[in-house]
Amino acid sequence: MVRLTAPVLLPCDPACSVIRDGVLDIGADGRILWCGPRSEAPAAPDAEVRELTGILLPGLVNAHCHTPMTVLRGLGGDLPLMRWLQEVMWPAEGRMDAADVRAGMLLGCIEMLRAGVTTSVEMYFYTDAVADAALDAGSRLVLTPGIIAVPGWDRLGTWQQMAAEVSARIDANGLRYGPGERIELGYGPHGAYTLPAEALPSVADAARERGALMHMHLAETTVEDAEQRARYGSVPRMLEQLGVLDPARPLRLLAAHGVHLDDADIALFARHQVTVAHCPGSNAKLAAGTARVPALRRAGVPLALGTDGPASSDDLDMWSVARLTGRMARLASGDSAELTATDLLLLATRHGAAAIGRDDLGALEPGRWADVVHVTTDDPAFLHLDDDTRLISNLVWAGGARLVRDVWVAGEQVIADTEPTRTDRAEAQSTARAVAARL
Numbered sequence: 334m335v336r337l338t339a340p341v342l343l344p345c346d347p348a349c350s351v352i353r354d355g356v357l358d359i360g361a362d363g364r365i366l367w368c369g370p371r372s373e374a375p376a377a378p379d380a381e382v383r384e385l386t387g388i389l390l391p392g393l394v395n396a397h398c399h400t401p402m403t404v405l406r407g408l409g410g411d412l413p414l415m416r417w418l419q420e421v422m423w424p425a426e427g428r429m430d431a432a433d434v435r436a437g438m439l440l441g442c443i444e445m446l447r448a449g450v451t452t453s454v455e456m457y458f459y460t461d462a463v464a465d466a467a468l469d470a471g472s473r474l475v476l477t478p479g480i481i482a483v484p485g486w487d488r489l490g491t492w493q494q495m496a497a498e499v500s501a502r503i504d505a506n507g508l509r510y511g512p513g514e515r516i517e518l519g520y521g522p523h524g525a526y527t528l529p530a531e532a533l534p535s536v537a538d539a540a541r542e543r544g545a546l547m548h549m550h551l552a553e554t555t556v557e558d559a560e561q562r563a564r565y566g567s568v569p570r571m572l573e574q575l576g577v578l579d580p581a582r583p584l585r586l587l588a589a590h591g592v593h594l595d596d597a598d599i600a601l602f603a604r605h606q607v608t609v610a611h612c613p614g615s616n617a618k619l620a621a622g623t624a625r626v627p628a629l630r631r632a633g634v635p636l637a638l639g640t641d642g643p644a645s646s647d648d649l650d651m652w653s654v655a656r657l658t659g660r661m662a663r664l665a666s667g668d669s670a671e672l673t674a675t676d677l678l679l680l681a682t683r684h685g686a687a688a689i690g691r692d693d694l695g696a697l698e699p700g701r702w703a704d705v706v707h708v709t710t711d712d713p714a715f716l717h718l719d720d721d722t723r724l725i726s727n728l729v730w731a732g733g734a735r736l737v738r739d740v741w742v743a744g745e746q747v748i749a750d751t752e753p754t755r756t757d758r759a760e761a762q763s764t765a766r767a768v769a770a771r772l
């Protein structure tokens with residue numbers, strides 16, 4: 334057993350408690366055994382004790398990403414979304430092989446871990462390369478291989494073959510596998526505008542049968558789904574009419590973006606408990622608009638936060654996504670009390686994990702995986718540590734990725750004093766640099 338101690342623990346329980354002089358016990362299986370104040374901690378004479386300064390909190394959850402695109406970062410950065418995708422991204426991705434994907438993924442995993450992001454929901458291709466790179470770095474993934482049917486992508490097979498490959502992987506490996514169950518598999522139908530209508534209920538049935546997550550782009554821009562809007566009213570209504578969403582047969586559906594949703598769409602999402610992965614950084618950069626976060630929250634739609642791929646968002650920094658979420662929601666509502674620092678912290682951790690269907694992540698609680706982040710308070714952001722509200726406020730609004738010192742995933746230390754323990758950052762960077770130069 335490992336015992337971590339720190340002056341402050343943020344377990345990210347529903348009340349977002351602040352535990353002073355805290356103790357976190359991690360079992361040999363990588364799960365949390367105990368979390369609370371030292372004065373109440375059970376005796377642990379055989380524990381390996383690490384006395385840390387600063388704050389311990391759960392790892393952050395990035396609910397929508399295409400991490401291997403680190404090698405495409407900055408390419409065609411100022412084009413409108415559809416032109417950017419069709420003229421720049423998709424041709425460049427067409428030149429990527431499995432080794433390129435692996436190099437980009439490894440670098441992105443290191444980047445996220447160093448920022449305290451321990452879990453990401455990924456939609457990409459070359460599934461083995463993505464999973465292997467994450468396992469090398471020690472990250473946790475919900476890996477939903479892309480399923481798409483647009484010209485050029487048929488080199489990877491038909492949408493039916495792509496979906497069948499995911500099903501075969503789940504049937505062979507189980508839904509979750511790897512050390513500390515680091516990999517969870519799901520389905521990534523790219524979007525309503527990149528697949529024939531019949532693909533969505535078919536993939537939904539395969540996901541539902543296996544209890545898997547279905548992760549798709551939805552209502553990111555006003556132009557992408559003009560055809561579906563004309564025919565069905567909106568993509569959410571299309572999903573209901575096609576039986577993708579059916580109260581008698583629940584589905585874990587994660588909708589990335591959810592920017593252009595009207596009141597009826599939001600009510601529909603609430604009814605079916607469809608989760609929105611809110612990506613304000615990517616949406617702002619691509620001028621897509623911004624999701625109606627206050628309305629989604631009031632309606633009871635589960636929310637998670639995401640960066641989106643590093644080619645559009647660009648820094649994979651969930652702390653900055655959390656801040657942007659708060660700022661944009663406040664601008665939209667005209668209410669400076671909308672989304673407190675506590676709300677934002679929970680969105681990036683506990684609530685984000687719950688929204689992707691993982692109640693075993695996102696909080697420091699017995700039984701959950703020990704995905705833990707240690708941040709320093711030796712920083713100008715923290716001049717006053719005694720007040721609980723102010724401490725969380727300083728962490729969220731003035732702190733961020735630069736404060737992260739150490740990170741554990743499933744109890745294994747993967748970042749030590751800001752550097753990866755399992756891989757060489759300089760080497761990962763130079764490999765990815767060579768790929769970027771070629772692409």
Ligand SMILES: [Zn+2]
Nearest residue numbers: 550589641642
């Ligand atoms: Zn995306």
